[in-house]
Amino acid sequence: MKDGRTGDGSGESALRNGDRDKTQERPAARTPARASSNRVSRRDFIGNVAKSAGVACLAAVALDQYIRTARATDAKALRPPGAIKEEEFLAACVRCGLCVRACPYDTLKLATMGEETALGTPYFVARDVPCFMCDDVPCAKACPTGALDREIPNIRHADMGIAVLVDHETCLNYKGMHCSICYRVCPIRDEAITLEKQTIRGRQMIIPTVHSSKCTGCGTCEKQCVLEEAAIRVLPRPLGQGKAGRNHAGRPVTGHGTLKRDL
Amino acid sequence: MGALKPYIERMTSDARSYAAARRGWLFAHRFWLIRRISQLAVLGIFLTGPWLGIWIARGNFASSEIVGVLPLADPFIFLQSLAAWHKPIALAVIGVAFISAFYFLVGGRAYCSWVCPVNVVTDTAYWLREKLGLTRDRKLDKRTRIWVMVAALLASALSGTIAWEFVNPVSLLQRGLIFGMGAGWGVIAAVFMLDLFVTRRGWCSHLCPVGAFYGLIGSKSVVRVSAINRSACTDCGACFKACPEPHVITPALKGAGTHLILSGDCTNCAACIDSCYIDVFQYGNRFAAKHDPSRFLIEPHGVPASQRRETAA
Ligand code: SF4
Ligand code: SF4
Ligand code: SF4
Ligand code: SF4
Ligand code: SF4
Numbered sequence: 001m002k003d004g005r006t007g008d009g010s011g012e013s014a015l016r017n018g019d020r021d022k023t024q025e026r027p028a029a030r031t032p033a034r035a036s037s038n039r040v041s042r043r044d045f046i047g048n049v050a051k052s053a054g055v056a057c058l059a060a061v062a063l064d065q066y067i068r069t070a071r072a073t074d075a076k077a078l079r080p081p082g083a084i085k086e087e088e089f090l091a092a093c094v095r096c097g098l099c100v101r102a103c104p105y106d107t108l109k110l111a112t113m114g115e116e117t118a119l120g121t122p123y124f125v126a127r128d129v130p131c132f133m134c135d136d137v138p139c140a141k142a143c144p145t146g147a148l149d150r151e152i153p154n155i156r157h158a159d160m161g162i163a164v165l166v167d168h169e170t171c172l173n174y175k176g177m178h179c180s181i182c183y184r185v186c187p188i189r190d191e192a193i194t195l196e197k198q199t200i201r202g203r204q205m206i207i208p209t210v211h212s213s214k215c216t217g218c219g220t221c222e223k224q225c226v227l228e229e230a231a232i233r234v235l236p237r238p239l240g241q242g243k244a245g246r247n248h249a250g251r252p253v254t255g256h257g258t259l260k261r262d263l
Numbered sequence: 264m265g266a267l268k269p270y271i272e273r274m275t276s277d278a279r280s281y282a283a284a285r286r287g288w289l290f291a292h293r294f295w296l297i298r299r300i301s302q303l304a305v306l307g308i309f310l311t312g313p314w315l316g317i318w319i320a321r322g323n324f325a326s327s328e329i330v331g332v333l334p335l336a337d338p339f340i341f342l343q344s345l346a347a348w349h350k351p352i353a354l355a356v357i358g359v360a361f362i363s364a365f366y367f368l369v370g371g372r373a374y375c376s377w378v379c380p381v382n383v384v385t386d387t388a389y390w391l392r393e394k395l396g397l398t399r400d401r402k403l404d405k406r407t408r409i410w411v412m413v414a415a416l417l418a419s420a421l422s423g424t425i426a427w428e429f430v431n432p433v434s435l436l437q438r439g440l441i442f443g444m445g446a447g448w449g450v451i452a453a454v455f456m457l458d459l460f461v462t463r464r465g466w467c468s469h470l471c472p473v474g475a476f477y478g479l480i481g482s483k484s485v486v487r488v489s490a491i492n493r494s495a496c497t498d499c500g501a502c503f504k505a506c507p508e509p510h511v512i513t514p515a516l517k518g519a520g521t522h523l524i525l526s527g528d529c530t531n532c533a534a535c536i537d538s539c540y541i542d543v544f545q546y547g548n549r550f551a552a553k554h555d556p557s558r559f560l561i562e563p564h565g566v567p568a569s570q571r572r573e574t575a576a
Binding site: 048052053055056057059060061063064066067068070071087088090091092093094095096097098100101102109110112113114115118119120142144145146150 | 313322327336344410414426427439443444446447
């Protein structure tokens with residue numbers, strides 16, 4: 001807001017000078033005063049350019065700051081399959097919606113004002129319409145900018161996010177039942193999600209367990225979870241996945257915790 | 264029709280009413296009508312797909328695919344993407360080349376008057392401002408838009424994003440109309456009110472960096488409006504009132520040099536052509552021959568003999 005006001009001010013003074021040039025210089029052109037008035041207007045001109053450049057810098061910083069705050073919300077949005085890293089995505093995606101049009105299931109949409117991701121960028125809400133994992137990934141192939149990887153070999157390489165069983169207290173399998181819907185609907189069940197026998201508080205249970213290197217984040221499990229609010233949800237990887245560090249010798253610690261795209 | 268006439272007259276903008284009274288309403292709005300049809304048609308080819316299943320164009324103005332092959336892409340967005348250090352793919356470069364070449368031909372800001380849907384909003388605000396007699400006009404420098412454009416490119420480099428797209432009302436409106444508006448109407452309403460209450464033609468002629476960018480292309484483009492017949496000018500002032508960037512007319516109409524309107528600010532909207540009752544203006548091109556008055560049989564201060572007719576002034 002503050003720099004906006006500065007902008008108005010300098011713009012106004014520049015125009016006032018401009019007006020003076022227009023209205024007064026024509027008659028003045030025939031008088032000897034011309035040289036000096038010219039020098040003044042040149043000085044004004046340079047001053048105005050400096051002022052405008054300053055305002056432009058201020059505006060640029062303000063816009064940059066606005067973008068940074070706006071981007072804080074991006075962390076929650078699921079991008080189409082094949083999307084490059086979020087930081088690079090916003091430099092590449094022109095928000096054209098060709099991916100949206102290419103999707104036969106109307107999974108994708110462009111964010112409108114106030115929705116959970118950057119204005120106009122494509123995303124999907126798994127609980128509404130998940131990605132149906134088309135083998136040839138038509139959405140990514142339609143992208144004209146490289147924001148989605150057109151060369152993606154097949155949908156198994158997609159990394160829209162990762163499913164996480166976020167609520168152990170409401171998941172029916174954790175209550176000892178055999179719901180397992182999430183497991184049964186997964187397009188790549190037994191790879192991305194398995195049922196693991198566990199003994200919890202002395203009872204045998206089968207717990208849906210997601211495997212991060214295989215899950216594409218399509219969201220079918222979240223969509224189909226029988227609860228009113230899904231107990232299993234797809235989160236973007238940085239939110240949904242931990243990462244093991246390195247041991248004292250600097251070697252990576254074994255186990256899960258590697259981002260899929262780094263594999 | 265007869266009963267409607269007084270209403271039509273009252274709705275006609277001051278700038279065009281002079282020509283409308285002398286040459287007819289249609290004469291005074293002929294290019295205006297074609298422009299509005301063009302603006303609708305450009306949106307329309309993106310909407311036949313989702314509405315009727317007839318796919319002519321996919322995507323939106325930022326980047327599109329026409330009849331499944333021809334890629335088109337917005338050059339200003341492309342530039343910001345480069346500033347954000349994105350390495351472009353070949354398809355994007357081809358799309359940008361097509362669009363840039365097109366506007367180099369037809370006039371950069373032809374985008375503004377023949378394509379951009381915000382133009383309809385701001386033209387309407389300007390018309391309403393005049394009809395309501397609103398005169399408040401907070402002065403802004405016309406060059407502000409150049410600095411907004413520079414700021415958008417700087418912010419792209421700083422943030423590593425296509426910065427202007429976070430706020431751009433042009434994208435918001437065209438994308439909204441094609442893909443769904445959501446709460447985006449608020450921004451468009453703000454632009455409308457800026458133009459209506461605060462600054463005369465505030466958005467398009469002072470602030471919009473997209474228009475400024477196309478203006479840069481326009482300053483070198485081929486199709487230009489020409490005041491070819493300027494010796495017939497009667498100083499009625501209609502063209503100045505109708506033009507969204509009146510300063511561009513002065514050198515061509517009143518100057519001694521070229522009769523072409525060469526400023527990139529000119530939107531090639533033909534408001535001057537529409538509003539001039541004695542056909543001073545016409546579309547021409549940058550390479551056109553010199554002013555040739557002998558081609559026009561004009562009485563110095565009146566209507567050309569061939570076009571004089573009985574009209575209720
Ligand atoms: S893979 Fe298929 S279902 Fe999933 S977003 Fe792309 S086009 Fe839509
Ligand atoms: S097709 Fe590519 S550039 Fe267009 S909206 Fe989708 S991700 Fe963005
Ligand atoms: S998101 Fe769920 S359904 Fe989709 S692959 Fe992962 S575990 Fe399977
Ligand atoms: S569908 Fe929902 S309730 Fe059923 S097992 Fe999966 S997460 Fe638990
Ligand atoms: S100046 Fe901007 S908003 Fe106005 S018509 Fe041109 S592109 Fe559209």
